[in-house]
Amino acid sequence: MTQRKHLDDFLRGRIIGRLECGRTQLEVSEELGIAQSVISRLWQRFQDDGNVSRYYSTGRPRVTTPNEDRYLAVTAKRNRRSRRSDLSRQLSSATGTTVSRQTVYRRLRHIGLYARRPVRCVPFTATHCRLRLAWSREHALWTPQQWSCVMFSDVSRFSLQSDSRRTFI
Secondary structure: OOOOOOOOHHHHHHHHHHHHHOHHHHHHHHHHOOHHHHHHHHHHHHHHOOOOOOOOOOOHHHHOHHHHHHHHHHHHHOOOOOHHHHHHHHHHHHHHOOOOHHHHHHHHOOOOOOOOOOOOOOOOOOOOOOOOHHHHHOOOOOHHHHOOOOOOOOOOOOOOOOOOOOOOO
């Protein structure tokens, strides 16, 4: 089996020059020892866009266009609680492009939209910290009798079912 080689720019120019001089693709392929299908593709590309250089690309081509990516972003921002499968279905019905949930996840992650659980408590600010420190200093010298009138409660959340009904945003 022969190894595949890419044609260099000079050889591509020679092929196009000979074809422009009126030679057939078969004559050029026999003369240069290159498959006729390669010559045909090169000539077709030259006729389409006037370019004979190679297209350099790595990896699989993207399924979605930049407009479809923007559509996903706008749809996700409008309804923060929509799931990836819902977004995939909406994109498919709007544009006809079918994408997986993983693709939707990657597109949203690229623009900075992640699935997060809502905050359960308000984070401390500098004011909160200052007020708590002042409260603790006021009550630092209390006697056990004074503390006996105070009730502390530790409220914890327990769930006996597997579904904790947490929502993602």
